[in-house]
Amino acid sequence: xxxxxxxxxxxxxxxxxxxxxxxxxxxxxxxxxxxxxxxxxxxxxxxxxxxxxxxxxxxxxxxxxxxxxxxxxxxxxxxxxxxxxxxxxxxxxxxxxxxxxxxxxxxxxxxxxxxxxxxxxxxxxxxxxxxxxxxxxxxxxxxxxxxxxxxxxxxxxxxxxxxxxxxxxxxxxxxxxxxxxxxxxxxxxxxxxxxxxxxxxxxxxxxxxxxxxxxxxxxxxxxxxxxxxxxxxxxxxxxxxxxxxxxxxxxxxxxxxxxxxxxxxxxxxxxxxxxxxxxxxxxxxxxxxxxxxxxxxxxxxxxxxxxxxxxxxxxxxxxxxxxxxxxxxxxxxxxxxxxxxxxxxxxxxxxxxxxxxxxxxxxxxxxxxxxxxxxxxxxxxxxxxxxxxxxxxxxxxxxxxxxxxxxxxxxxxxxxxxxxxxxxxxxxxxxxxxxxxxxxxxxxxxxxxxxxxxxxxxxxxxxxxxxxxxxxxxxxxxxxxxxxxxxxxxxxxxx
Numbered sequence: 001x002x003x004x005x006x007x008x009x010x011x012x013x014x015x016x017x018x019x020x021x022x023x024x025x026x027x028x029x030x031x032x033x034x035x036x037x038x039x040x041x042x043x044x045x046x047x048x049x050x051x052x053x054x055x056x057x058x059x060x061x062x063x064x065x066x067x068x069x070x071x072x073x074x075x076x077x078x079x080x081x082x083x084x085x086x087x088x089x090x091x092x093x094x095x096x097x098x099x100x101x102x103x104x105x106x107x108x109x110x111x112x113x114x115x116x117x118x119x120x121x122x123x124x125x126x127x128x129x130x131x132x133x134x135x136x137x138x139x140x141x142x143x144x145x146x147x148x149x150x151x152x153x154x155x156x157x158x159x160x161x162x163x164x165x166x167x168x169x170x171x172x173x174x175x176x177x178x179x180x181x182x183x184x185x186x187x188x189x190x191x192x193x194x195x196x197x198x199x200x201x202x203x204x205x206x207x208x209x210x211x212x213x214x215x216x217x218x219x220x221x222x223x224x225x226x227x228x229x230x231x232x233x234x235x236x237x238x239x240x241x242x243x244x245x246x247x248x249x250x251x252x253x254x255x256x257x258x259x260x261x262x263x264x265x266x267x268x269x270x271x272x273x274x275x276x277x278x279x280x281x282x283x284x285x286x287x288x289x290x291x292x293x294x295x296x297x298x299x300x301x302x303x304x305x306x307x308x309x310x311x312x313x314x315x316x317x318x319x320x321x322x323x324x325x326x327x328x329x330x331x332x333x334x335x336x337x338x339x340x341x342x343x344x345x346x347x348x349x350x351x352x353x354x355x356x357x358x359x360x361x362x363x364x365x366x367x368x369x370x371x372x373x374x375x376x377x378x379x380x381x382x383x384x385x386x387x388x389x390x391x392x393x394x395x396x397x398x399x400x401x402x403x404x405x406x407x408x409x410x411x412x413x414x415x416x417x418x419x420x421x422x423x424x425x426x427x428x429x430x431x432x433x434x435x436x437x438x439x440x441x442x443x444x445x446x447x448x449x450x451x452x453x454x455x456x457x458x459x460x461x462x463x464x465x466x467x468x469x470x471x472x473x474x475x476x477x478x479x480x481x482x483x484x485x486x487x488x489x490x491x492x493x494x495x
Contacts, residue, residue, distance in 0.1 A: 015226055030238060133212075166200075194304060247259075250267075281295075289456075290456055305377065307419075311419075451467065
């Protein structure tokens with residue numbers, strides 16, 4: 001009889017794990033609290049409009065391509081997608097803009113328009129980070145179970161490139177003198193929910209990945225990825241149970257043996273947790289059972305920022321918008337300090353707007369647009385009362401949109417939904433509403449992050465942004481490969 005595995009959560013990491021384990025012949029059941037798959041990578045659909053709830057950038061598809069190939073499928077056949085060019089437009093509050101492209105010659109020319117003296121440095125940045133990623137990739141593909149793994153040759157080989165004393169911003173200042181260009185190649189730290197002034201220099205590989213491998217748009221949005229993965233997992237034999245919150249993870253001694261839902265107990269030979277780490281531990285596992293990751297320990301950890309979201313169905317089109325548009329506030333550093341340290345709302349925030357209908361007419365009714373607006377804000381904190389700030393901050397966001405030429409947007413809104421850190425925490429199940437999970441500072445990476453083979457209990461495994469390697473779709477998919485491989489090894493099966 002095939003061993004049984006329960007996966008708690010149908011986010012991208014859980015679904016990738018389900019595909020891999022079902023292909024390996026295990027009896028896989030995925031249990032999801034929401035009525036649809038995807039977790040943060042699900043969709044909002046209403047009145048003909050469709051929005052990604054969370055991620056809209058799909059970077060480095062190679063990892064997911066390899067997962068699909070390993071189960072006998074072709075990612076691009078299952079989920080059609082388009083490589084974007086230009087990949088996004090950066091607008092600087094300090095003046096100027098950059099139309100970013102993965103075409104190296106064109107990108108050098110774009111940089112030259114903004115800061116001619118810095119243009120030649122782009123190739124040097126790309127060449128250095130190409131080697132850096134090559135050296136670091138094996139570390140992203142391997143589990144880190146203890147500090148001794150830090151002595152492995154694969155990590156020792158990358159040490160000259162890590163520069164732990166340097167921030168990401170300091171790293172880029174070594175390439176570009178113009179402060180706007182320094183921000184253009186460091187704002188990607190927000191994918192991790194961190195400030196480039198605090199984020200380790202290692203993560204210069206994020207912007208490198210954009211320019212080396214491009215930014216992709218799955219037709220229908222990034223939620224099409226999770227829909228496609230769920231379909232493939234089911235075709236491989238996995239069972240998906242939606243709208244069924246897990247109430248408790250069951251243990252016998254130190255071994256995870258199943259879960260309890262409103263429908264009763266389900267037993268298994270292993271449990272994979274794909275739910276938000278902080279939320280899952282503090283709600284599904286009794287504090288008395290945890291030795292390292294107690295409620296008090298989790299509360300002391302550093303968490304990412306959150307996001308104030310507006311999903312807007314708009315009559316008409318805004319032709320001046322690219323698919324992806326990023327506005328960098330004039331006082332970007334102060335903006336980040338207000339988010340991460342002061343935990344207050346800034347009045348001139350940076351923000352991001354997706355205009356997917358530029359490349360995908362499935363996202364809105366004919367003649368309409370589906371705009372996705374993201375404003376980084378603090379995670380849940382006593383300094384901010386969202387019951388009082390929600391409507392006021394909507395006005396702040398609309399005022400900011402006018403800086404992109406959207407001054408008439410309010411009268412053109414035909415559908416609107418707002419998500420604040422409160423909804424992220426209470427409705428989506430994200431600890432403190434920290435949408436990018438545990439922060440990625442050096443004290444919360446590699447073996448210091450919750451481990452893929454979870455160190456607290458036998459036969460419990462983690463996938464997703466809260467474990468190694470970290471947040472962001474490509475590394476979440478890598479976490480699925482690592483955890484699936486460990487689980488199969490523990491069950492005595494070849495991965």
